[in-house]
Amino acid sequence: MVIENLQSANTHPPEWKRRWINRRNRIFANPAFQKWASALWPFSRVARKHASHLFDLVAGFTYSQTLLAAVEADLLGLLAQGPSDADAIAAHCDLSRDGALRLVRAAAALGLAEEVSPGWWMLGERGAPLHANAGAQAMIRHHKLLYADLADPLALLRADRKAQTQLSRFWQYGVQGNDEKASAYSDLMAVSQAMVAEQTLAAHDFSRCRSILDIGGGHGAFVSAVAVQHPNARLGIFDLPPVLEGTAKRLESAGLNGRVTLHPGDFFHTPLPTGYDCITLNRILHDHDDDAALALLKSTHKALKPGARLVIAEPMADTPGAQGMGDAYFGLYLWAMNSGRPRSIREIGAMLQEAGFQSWQSATTRQPVIASLIVSLA
Numbered sequence: 490m491v492i493e494n495l496q497s498a499n500t501h502p503p504e505w506k507r508r509w510i511n512r513r514n515r516i517f518a519n520p521a522f523q524k525w526a527s528a529l530w531p532f533s534r535v536a537r538k539h540a541s542h543l544f545d546l547v548a549g550f551t552y553s554q555t556l557l558a559a560v561e562a563d564l565l566g567l568l569a570q571g572p573s574d575a576d577a578i579a580a581h582c583d584l585s586r587d588g589a590l591r592l593v594r595a596a597a598a599l600g601l602a603e604e605v606s607p608g609w610w611m612l613g614e615r616g617a618p619l620h621a622n623a624g625a626q627a628m629i630r631h632h633k634l635l636y637a638d639l640a641d642p643l644a645l646l647r648a649d650r651k652a653q654t655q656l657s658r659f660w661q662y663g664v665q666g667n668d669e670k671a672s673a674y675s676d677l678m679a680v681s682q683a684m685v686a687e688q689t690l691a692a693h694d695f696s697r698c699r700s701i702l703d704i705g706g707g708h709g710a711f712v713s714a715v716a717v718q719h720p721n722a723r724l725g726i727f728d729l730p731p732v733l734e735g736t737a738k739r740l741e742s743a744g745l746n747g748r749v750t751l752h753p754g755d756f757f758h759t760p761l762p763t764g765y766d767c768i769t770l771n772r773i774l775h776d777h778d779d780d781a782a783l784a785l786l787k788s789t790h791k792a793l794k795p796g797a798r799l800v801i802a803e804p805m806a807d808t809p810g811a812q813g814m815g816d817a818y819f820g821l822y823l824w825a826m827n828s829g830r831p832r833s834i835r836e837i838g839a840m841l842q843e844a845g846f847q848s849w850q851s852a853t854t855r856q857p858v859i860a861s862l863i864v865s866l867a
């Protein structure tokens with residue numbers, strides 16, 4: 490498996506690098522250096538930044554819980570209506586006046602709210618785009634499952650993906666057709682898919698694709714977005730039968746049922762439909778461990794004619810400026826899901842090569858924290 494080659498090649502750090510990293514760490518760990526650096530510009534700015542980032546790592550859970558409380562209590566919805574004082578917040582969020590003040594001050598400290606005059610708050614610079622982002626808010630509410638699974642992170646990691654976690658149950662329902670739970674899963678994916686579809690359609694020009702098949706397309710959020718931009722493209726969705734039952738209803742209400750062909754099946758056991766000149770994998774590969782992901786890429790390659798394209802869109806590991814989103818967030822999220830992992834562009838490229846694709850290239854998205862793109866030719 491190419492990925493193991495990438496990881497298991499003789500990658501032990503050279504002597505010079507080991508010495509340099511050890512020397513740097515000894516300096517950074519030295520209390521006298523920390524004191525000196527914190528007192529002397531420009532080092533003091535760097536020292537303060539490191540201390541502040543480290544504090545955020547320590548305090549991060551309280552920030553997330555403030556965010557969860559602000560979303561669940563609809564604090565953002567209230568502040569979006571205009572200046573609100575503690576009494577209005579207490580009434581709207583079902584809190585005591587003190588509780589309301591504590592929450593809104595915490596939200597203001599995180600940029601979600603802003604005290605526009607003493608005792609009066611409105612949406613803050615970060616609260617405004619978040620309040621407008623239904624997908625992000627759905628994910629924030631969904632995180633209660635993730636936080637429960639991560640209550641004892643070492644126990645979760647030591648369970649080696651054999652624990653029945655809240656996330657793995659939620660995900661299994663989604664793909665094993667427990668109707669209302671499959672629908673809840675697919676609805677969550679659909680409402681959060683808008684963020685990914687926006688990135689994909691802005692980063693890649695699909696106008697030369699006459700036919701596009703979205704594998705694991707769920708309730709059709711991506712295909713619906715493509716249908717608007719490319720009214721002449723023939724569209725298809727491949728997904729599990731119980732999921733596609735919900736998809737048919739949603740496409741009908743969107744007036745798209747005649748436009749989209751539904752292909753029910755299991756992409757690990759059902760041959761993929763042929764005849765499309767573009768296949769998309771939106772947030773699919775990272776759900777699966779390496780062997781399964783490679784098998785899916787091989788099936789995808791088999792379903793495409795030479796020169797046809799595969800577009801992969803998902804959050805990826807080692808994304809410049811968004812490293813935490815990759816191996817720290819999705820790494821643990823997918824671990825708790827008992828399946829999958831975030832991969833770097835380089836790792837996915839190696840898998841594409843092993844699956845038989847002739848070439849691949851990454852396409853930069855405007856918000857890599859949401860998704861990165863790889864376009865490959867069969």
Ligand SMILES: CC(C)=CCC/C(C)=C/CC/C(C)=C/C=C/C(C)=C/C=C/C=C(C)/C=C/C=C(C)/C=C/C=C(C)/C=C/CC(C)(C)O
Nearest residue numbers: 614618619622624625628629681772773775776822823826
């Ligand atoms: C002075 C002025 C006016 C401007 C100058 C300064 C300036 C340019 C300000 C910019 C303000 C602005 C426009 C900010 C925009 C902010 C945006 C776009 C924020 C977006 C936030 C998105 C978030 C928080 C998304 C979160 C998504 C999450 C958590 C997704 C999770 C997905 C999961 C768990 C997927 C699971 C699927 C599975 C199972 C893994 O396959």
Ligand SMILES: C[S@@+](CC[C@H](N)C(=O)[O-])C[C@H]1O[C@@H](n2cnc3c(N)ncnc32)[C@H](O)[C@@H]1O
Nearest residue numbers: 664678682705706707728729732755756771772
């Ligand atoms: C994380 S969701 C992504 C959905 C959508 N592409 C998006 O970005 O919102 C994974 C999708 O893959 C589908 N899926 C999972 N396992 C599958 C399988 N073995 N065969 C077909 N579809 C599968 C799920 O039903 C779900 O719609």
